[in-house]
Amino acid sequence: MIAGAWLCLCAPLAGALAITGAGERISRRNAGWLSTASVFVAFGGAVWSFLGLRSHGSEHGVISTAWTWLESGKFHVGLSVLVDPLSTMMMLIVSGVGGLIVLYSIGYMDGDDEERRYFAYMSLFVFSMLLLVQGGNLLLLLAGWGLVGLSSYLLIGFWHERPSAVAAAKKAFVMNAIGDATMALAFFVLIAHSNSLEFTTSFATAGHLSSTTVNLVALGLLGGAAAKSAQIPLHTWLPDAMEGPTPVSALIHAATMVTAGVYLIARTHPIFEQARTVELVAAGMGALTLLVAGLIALVQVDIKRVIAYSTMSQIGYMFLGAGVGTYAGGMFHLMTHAFFKALLFMAAGLVIHALSGEQDIRKMRGIGTLMPWTRWAFLAGALALVGLPPFSGFFSKDAIIAAALHDHWYGVVLAVAALGGAFLTGLYTFRLYFIVFGHGQVSDAIDGSHHGEGPKTMLVPVGILAVLAVVGGWIQLSPWWHPVTSWLSPVAATLGVAEPPKSQEVLASVLAVALGLAGVALAYALYGQNRLAVPRLPGVQRALEHKLYFDEAYDALFFRPAAALAGVLRRDFEEPIVLASGPDLGEGALEAGAGVRRLQTGLLRTYVFFLGTGMAVLAIVFLAVR
């Protein structure tokens, strides 16, 4: 079991190192296969751990420490992996979906100059993500947390000749660094109080902390989670991150990394439970994000950006779920979301690949007729996303809405937001679907550049994921059948308040499905059949197209002042004062020297005069002092 976990963790790292080290001695294609293999080995390891854990029957999982990673005084942190239900679930998702996406990349990246680098990065990412989920203590979790950010940076900026890609990569990293920093601060508090970052010790400590302190800790963790999961206000990097290759978007910015925030909340829920306020803030944040992202998604014309906003929105659901206490619900949605969102991205990738990189949905009209498989796959994903039964999204999303509804007035607000989100989801998803795959004139631009359906390496993973997107939700149909919840209960027991009665479940499901369908219908009317004119609200539209001016606001609030401050410091402090003060003093000394030098007239009488004066003064002083 433990060996499986280590295997799972190390295989992708070994893959990354092997590809890097081999350099040009390995062919591009083989690099791709090597990477794929390493991730599937990891999946094998994950399965091994899963089976082992099942038979082992351990309640809280097993920690295996390789060696002490960091130690100072009483504080010490091992390089250890944790195998427990939560981590195994994540391992399975990460390595499984990851393996499929890496496989898909072989086709997608075929022909790129730097395929090797790509696959090395991909393996590195999978390793980092596994470290994040397997890390046996908070510090290793943070290490994985940072490393996924790094891999994300590397992969977003993969096409580094594009300034926009580089800028997006930097933005993603910096935003994530903010999250890392707040998490680190939260850890400092824990260390100060318990000298430990072990999960159990820390959670136990949290119980003894004052409410302010524990709220601060939770807030720090939430900062990290929000940054990683692109929740408002730290969300602006995610749409830009679509500059990366599409499989990257599928893997990192849809299936795995961005959902790490949910994992973090689930993992550290004992702390959040001590800090209910913060937990509710998280839920509210999720609600806000899911609405805002849904709205923005309505007007985007870049296929990947639409899906990206949809991702933000769906993660908003997960946060909502975790925030109200149904950690398992959040995790369940995380899993199904991984399936269908990866699917959507990969289907979109097929289209983009077929169109040689074109991402503007207005130029894709009619592609569906040329790519039927892709179209079906996309449709499966879209339906899962909207959450219509029996597609996977239905089961997971409705559980969250139901849980939210259960809470008092705040819960109602959250549930209303979530239901609004369901409507929006239907609308923007099918707007996308109808524009891209709807019936219509195949645009001229497509004809010339179209490559047809992609290669098998791409279609097979898409197919598998399409199936998973359909059936993935069936493993849990709360409240009647809930293996996921039970599986996770030892580590992420759902809060009592989040245990919704059956009536609520039904109510939530009905409402959500109805609203989702309404959205789909509206989209059909607007875009599928063009029966209705898209309402003209230029102000709103412009605001949404500018993503509600978040970027502009951050630019004006943070970047510009900081840059200006740096400029001012440099121009008005560093150069004139710090750098010049030394030379100025030196100038002063030199001037004094020139003064002394002028005394040295070369005239004998001056010299004698000074000698005589010196004598006289010395004598006077001596006489006076004696």
Added chain:
Amino acid sequence: MTVSSFTTVLICLPLAGALAIWILPLSRYATGALALLVSLVEVGVWIEQAARFDFQRSGLQFAQHRTWISDLHVSYHVGEYAFSLWLVGLTVVAMAACVGYGFWVGRERPRAYFGLMLFLTGATVGVFVAQDLLLFYAFFEAMLIPLYVLIGVWGGAGRLGATIKLLIYTMAGSLLMLAALIVYGLKVGTFDLVAGPTSPSRWLFLGFMLAFVIKAPLFPFHGWLPDAYREAPPEVTAILSGVIAKAGTYGMLRIAIAKFPEPAHYYRTLILALAAAALVYGSILAFRAPDFRGVVAYSSMAQSGLIALGLFSGTTLGYDGAILQMVAHGLISVSLFLLAGTVERRTTTGQFALLGGMAKGRPALATLLLTTGILSLAVPGSASFAGEFLILAGSYQRAWWWAVIGAVAIVLAAMYMLRLISAVLHEARGSTVHDEALDLRTGELALIVPLVGVLLALSVWPDAISHHSFAGDMPTAVVQEQFK
């Protein structure tokens, strides 16, 4: 040869090598080869010493003691503590890499050059092992002598001004230290660092600290830094920032904190503020620096601030983190500056406006620069992260705001370092980047890859340093007892 003489060997071997190079009329190639050999042997000696080091035992090891000036109680007293062992290791490894770099690029006037490099090695090792104040001071100053010539002769166009600034600034500090150490030594009747008692004098503390804050440097004593780092040959800049600056922070720990506990306590907030200022200010300026070395230079200043933050937080985590960070940052900045050198050799410039797009077709350069840059911004999981984490966790225990400032600096570090990476490697090809500019050659790889390798190894096991810097579990106690 007894075990104790290892330390002396570490000092004298490079000095003897320098002498041999100056005296023997060797060819250009043979000179470089001899120098490299000597520095590699030096590394070997250090490894042997590290292997024999007893990390469980407190107190000085490999110590040697000879009377030097009897009537003032000055002695030749050298020896190593665990943390000095690491700093010595940093020195010898960094120097070997830099000597190798000089060999690789074929510096003009090789005999003078390599002699000076070896001399510098000996002097720097001396700083870290000296256990007598005057001896420490002598080595502290002796480092400047070769530096002055190395920068002044082999440096860039503005080298003359830069050298003068470097020397005057650092000497301004260290001469006041001389005054302070005279007063201390005569007052307590010995210059021995081990035997000497603590002193409550605030003036003396400030005298010592001034030298260290200039050398490190902390804000606002860094007036010498930008010019020196820009004008020096890259390998010398690497030493300056990777090793020499650490002498400043080492001095803070070994002398300022250990010998002046009461003043250190009294001025703690002031110094923490300076350190934090260095951290933030350096980061901000690094973000605006227009060239490769400018960024790394200011980031070094920021890192010195961070280390000082750890040391003066006065906590166990802070001390351990500071030592770890000294070593990690030392290796990082050596690698970065050597990389800056390789970039400059290919493009003749370090100006970002003229660079860009170097990653295309140069995978080795790109990979190494990226790796080092990422390590430098302390990505979680790296050795530098471990150091930074410990330092900030330690300073949090002093007061929460230091950790918050440090956290801000984490973000700033990401900003400037990514800016550097993309300005050099990414986006459109710069006007000075030609297709003929090759990827890193074998020689260069042989220098930088081991450094990065050590860093990665440390990232995998930072505990190698963090738990082996102070005997026992509580560095605070060890420092309070003055490492006895």
Added chain:
Amino acid sequence: MIATPHVDWFAISTILVLLGSSGIALLGAVLVPRPWRRTFAATVAGLGSLGGIVTSIWLYVDSATGSRVISDSFYRDRWTALSQVILCAITLATVVLGKEHIVRLDDEHVAEFFALLLASAAGMTFFVGAANLMTLFLSLEWFSIALYVMCAIDYDIEGSLEAGLKYLIIGGFGSAGLLFGSALVYGATNRIGFVEIAQAVAQHGLSGDLLLVLGLALILAGLAFKMSAAPFHMWTPDVYTGAPTPVTAFMSSATKVAALVLSLRVLQTAFPQEAHLWTWALAVIAVASLVIGNLAALVQTDVKRLLAYSSISHAGFMLIGLSVGTALGARALVYYLIPYSAMAFGSFAIVAVRERELGTRVTLENLAGFGWERPFLGVAMWFFMFGFAGLPLGGGFIGKFYVLSAAYNHGWTWLVIVGVLATLVSLYYYLGVVRAIYMRPSSELALATGGSPARETLVNVAVGAALTVSVGSLVAVGPLITLAKHAAATLPF
């Protein structure tokens, strides 16, 4: 029958050896044919100074307890002997340097030069042992007059005569002051012997006596003049620049040694009751020298002038050791003198080489590339400059440490601060020299014609010796301090 006093010939053997070889050299000026004259005189002078070293070492060994000899007018003790060793060593080095670098014209007056050199050295070796005001004054004039002539001996060089005349007149003024001061002290105490003066002051309660302190002021001024301490220093740059460089090398090292060593003896032996006056006065003079010497040196371009100002600032440093009036100060002074004189001599010797090679004054400009052309001399200059600056490349480092320690021990922390600040300022111009010899390409330099090819063998020996002493004194601090301690032990503290 007059009972002439017992003459302890051994006590003055060094002086006699030097004087004797001076005489032989002088005879050589007349008797030896011109082509051989230089070699002959230099050899005689070299042997003479070597002999002087031997006898003074012997004297050191054999004079564990100090005493006064020949009617109490000369000290036979280790203080004298140690200074004599230093002086003779400087003389020997000067002979080695001068063999090739003095008086180019037809070897005219070469033998006389060596004779004068030795005579002047003899005067100094006497001066350091003088035991009363009269022998002090006479031996001062003895070596001064020889120096006046040596400064002007190469009167074809521009400025040589000017230097000689300036030195003579200012020197005359200074000696007149010293004389009048001696007269006043004599008048106040009726004594001229140092010991007797102190005794008289103690017996008759003369401390603070008007004539005594007035005399002390004038004596102090006269001696400070010889040390070229500010504000009595103004002749120094001009004379050092104008004099033939070997003479400058000799003056800058030997004269300072003699003046400082003797001043300490006079002040400690004859005026211990007035210590409250002269310690402060010397401290102020030291500070003035440090300030003025260093500041003026900052703006010099002529290397000899620069070194001259540097010697003023070093006089300031050594005066710190003198001014504290303690045994530690005395040790510091003696110790400091050893590396200082080696470095001062060595640096001027190197200037002499460059001067000869260029046929013109050496400036920072035309030093360009020197370090690469003449690696050994370049390295030596490098060592000297850094050593002067107090960096640990030579005994100057320990010397500064020592005098500052002495100042602190005396309770003068402020003087320590002044000392380190002065060192800081000095760094700028010392580094300037290193910069000139190494960091400017020699292509910037248009070599003046008219220089003669350098003859380096002997110079290298002399510079090498100076280098060895200056570096060696860093390593062998212990033994040197022991010497200094024994030497200082003969003075009353």
Added chain:
Amino acid sequence: MLQGPGIVWYLGIAAFLFAIGALGVLIRRNPLIVLLSLEIMLNGGNLALIAFARHAGNGAGQIFALAVMAVAASEVCVGLGLVVALHRRRLAMDVDQLSELRG
């Protein structure tokens, strides 16, 4: 017993000589006159020595004075030699003109 004016009067003269000699050195430019002024200063010292010798009734002062005479003669000898050399080199007999070395 000293006849005539007391020792102090002699010393006053000596002081005056010393001062006037110093003044001469300070205000005259002809090196010859400067040398003469130096002689006056030395003579002032000599007078003081002899006066004190008489006052104390001990011989050291007189011996000292005699030695000073010799020294003065020596200085003059060298000084005049320099003046002659200056003359030969066709240099101006003016110490203010001798300011080649300065700064």
Added chain:
Amino acid sequence: MILVWIVWVLAGFACLASAIAVVSFSNPFYSALSLIGNLGSLAVFYLLLSAEFVAAAQVMVYAGAVMVMFLFVIAYVGPRMETPWAGGPTWQSVGAVLAAGAIFLEIIVALGLKAGGRLKHSEHVHRTFGTPGWIGRLFLTDHLLAFEITSIVLLVAAVGGVILGSHTKRRTA
């Protein structure tokens, strides 16, 4: 007594006047001659102070030998007229007077304050005080070394004079 006083006043007057004359004549020739007068008047003082031998030496060595040397040189280089006070900055002339005046006043003040004290009563001296024989004895006993080195000083000066004064063929060009 009176006679002594008269002699003293005359000599004093001559001494002061000639000293002033030395520094004020513009012709060095006259200055030199004035110095002879000065030296002569000093010789008178020496006699009054029972320093017979010194007085004699003063006249012979100084006024005789040294001054003759001076006059020769002045004749050789030609008397060059020069006004006192001229040349150089004004502050220097003022400063010169101040410095010289200060030295003078200091000594006078010191003497004046002491005049009533110990300086008032001079010792009785033996008749031989200051005689050549007495001086000679001192030279050979108490001050043997001073005597010897005086001769060396003279020798050195002589050699120096020869070197500086000797006239050899100059290098052409």
